[in-house]
Amino acid sequence: MAMFRHVARVAWKDLRIELRSREIVYTMVFFGALLVVIYSFAFPKDARAVRGSVPGMLWVAIAFTGTIGLGRAFDRERENDTMRALLLAPVPRLAVFLGKAIATAALVLAVAAVCTPLLALFLNAPLFAHPAPLIIVVVLGAVGIAVIGSVFAATLLKVRSRDVLLPVILYPLLVPLFVAGTSCTAALVAEIPNFEAAWYWIQFLGIYDAAFLVLSIWVFESLVIE
Amino acid sequence: MKKLAVPVFATLAAVGIAASVYLVFFVAPLQFGYNEAGKLNGSSLFFNQKIFYFHVGHAFWLFGAVFVSGAGSIAFLKTRDPKWDDIASASTDVAVAFGAVVLITGSVWAKAAWDVWWQWEPRLTMSLLLWLVLVGYVLVRRFAGPSADRIAAGMAIFGMVGVPFIYKMVGQDSHPAAGSEGVVATLGPGMRGAFWLSVASFLCWYLALVISRVQSTRAERELRELRERGLDLGVLQ
Numbered sequence: 001m002a003m004f005r006h007v008a009r010v011a012w013k014d015l016r017i018e019l020r021s022r023e024i025v026y027t028m029v030f031f032g033a034l035l036v037v038i039y040s041f042a043f044p045k046d047a048r049a050v051r052g053s054v055p056g057m058l059w060v061a062i063a064f065t066g067t068i069g070l071g072r073a074f075d076r077e078r079e080n081d082t083m084r085a086l087l088l089a090p091v092p093r094l095a096v097f098l099g100k101a102i103a104t105a106a107l108v109l110a111v112a113a114v115c116t117p118l119l120a121l122f123l124n125a126p127l128f129a130h131p132a133p134l135i136i137v138v139v140l141g142a143v144g145i146a147v148i149g150s151v152f153a154a155t156l157l158k159v160r161s162r163d164v165l166l167p168v169i170l171y172p173l174l175v176p177l178f179v180a181g182t183s184c185t186a187a188l189v190a191e192i193p194n195f196e197a198a199w200y201w202i203q204f205l206g207i208y209d210a211a212f213l214v215l216s217i218w219v220f221e222s223l224v225i226e
Numbered sequence: 227m228k229k230l231a232v233p234v235f236a237t238l239a240a241v242g243i244a245a246s247v248y249l250v251f252f253v254a255p256l257q258f259g260y261n262e263a264g265k266l267n268g269s270s271l272f273f274n275q276k277i278f279y280f281h282v283g284h285a286f287w288l289f290g291a292v293f294v295s296g297a298g299s300i301a302f303l304k305t306r307d308p309k310w311d312d313i314a315s316a317s318t319d320v321a322v323a324f325g326a327v328v329l330i331t332g333s334v335w336a337k338a339a340w341d342v343w344w345q346w347e348p349r350l351t352m353s354l355l356l357w358l359v360l361v362g363y364v365l366v367r368r369f370a371g372p373s374a375d376r377i378a379a380g381m382a383i384f385g386m387v388g389v390p391f392i393y394k395m396v397g398q399d400s401h402p403a404a405g406s407e408g409v410v411a412t413l414g415p416g417m418r419g420a421f422w423l424s425v426a427s428f429l430c431w432y433l434a435l436v437i438s439r440v441q442s443t444r445a446e447r448e449l450r451e452l453r454e455r456g457l458d459l460g461v462l463q
Contacts, residue, residue, distance in 0.1 A: 148384065155377045159370045168365050169377070172358040173384050176391040183395075208391050215387050222303045223380045 006091040010099020014073065015106060024072050025110055028065045032115040035061045040122050047124070054125040055185035058116060059141070059178050065111045066145045067167050073104055074153040083157055087224070097150060097220045105146035112138050130188050133198050137184045140205040144177045144212065145170075151216045154224045180205045232441070235434035242427025249420035250279045275338075279421055281331040283428040284324045285353070291321035291432060292356060295363075296386040299379035308447070311375045314382060316439035318363050320432055325357035352392050359385035 039057045077083035120127040152169050156162035184201035187194040298314030366378045456462035
């Protein structure tokens with residue numbers, strides 16, 4: 001029980017800093033909106049083409065904003081060297097990791113919650129034809145990005161070229177997640193939605209998240225040492 | 227004994243590769259026609275089929291090398307003994323080279339067999355994504371500074387766990403099958419010798435590269451430590 005309290009406290013600490021400055025949310029949302037505008041010029045806008053390309057647009061936006069948010073969320077711990085304090089705190093490292101991951105997932109979700117309606121609006125895309133499975137798949141995707149991302153953003157904290165290395169490490173590892181996310185979204189926005197396929201990819205993402213959550217819990221302590 | 231390892235494996239690899247080139251081009255028959263299942267068994271391949279011996283030879287040891295670096299990374303994170311890290315890192319370096327060969331020769335094969343340079347089917351996709359993880363690993367090692375060994379080890383482990391997901395995520399398999407009904411098992415009698423010889427020679431080649439890489443990393447570390455000791459003692463400036 002104490003464990004959950006520690007996790008909640010670490011996550012709440014991060015979210016409270018964010019709620020006070022709103023730095024990451026504002027910049028990430030603005031960046032996401034810009035991406036949507038660029039998409040609408042870069043890709044054909046007829047209804048048929050939009051159906052085909054909107055899943056990719058959504059997940060590229062999540063990937064880009066996710067990495068930027070991750071890097072920034074962990075940069076904060078570096079600036080005042082608070083990561084060391086966090087790791088020295090008399091709570092299990094696991095609580096620190098889970099707290100950070102939860103806060104990051106919340107940030108990624110906040111941005112996705114803005115980008116998705118914007119995509120639907122600007123491109124007239126039928127993203128909200130079936131909202132429930134779409135929300136599930138985006139949540140699962142955000143959790144996956146936050147879990148794997150938190151592990152590597154934490155290990156990269158002291159590395160000079162962390163901004164370039166974070167995507168270099170993350171994207172190859174996250175490819176299955178993006179493929180599952182885009183395939184699921186594509187199945188949902190298709191003219192005849194394929195719920196069977198969508199459900200398959202949701203299960204796939206669930207297993208993916210679970211496997212990497214367990215792995216992250218297992219290796220976090222041996223990866224993040226100071 | 228240890229000093230002999232590299233020259234011995236390098237010589238074996240050189241002789242083996244030369245012999246398998248001879249076998250491949252002068253002894254093994256050309257392949258054309260269909261197999262019993264009616265599947266394409268090289269009718270459009272003809273002379274191009276020769277690249278198979280090098281492609282599969284490298285692919286075998288690409289996956290062997292990835293396994294070695296994964297196991298080495300786990301051992302390194304568990305024990306913190308840099309000798310495991312040396313092995314993992316050397317094996318990954320070699321795996322990047324082998325992976326490049328696999329992808330390029332595979333592309334040549336694909337052009338001949340399917341008339342496209344690239345096709346997104348499971349084993350190609352898996353090899354490509356695996357290769358991207360390996361390249362990422364090498365980049366991390368080079369640019370991540372003092373904690374590079376840990377981060378890279380983590381990346382290797384995460385990459386290994388991701389492999390089954392990658393395999394599951396892509397659809398139909400048009401790649402020549404593996405296993406009891408696969409290409410390797412149904413190779414014509416004249417081709418087997420050339421095939422297994424090339425696989426064995428590339429194993430020797432892999433071992434020679436990895437061992438020499440590990441030895442040079444160790445020598446580098448020893449040199450650095452000696453230098454530091456010399457600086458401490460005031461012998462060096």
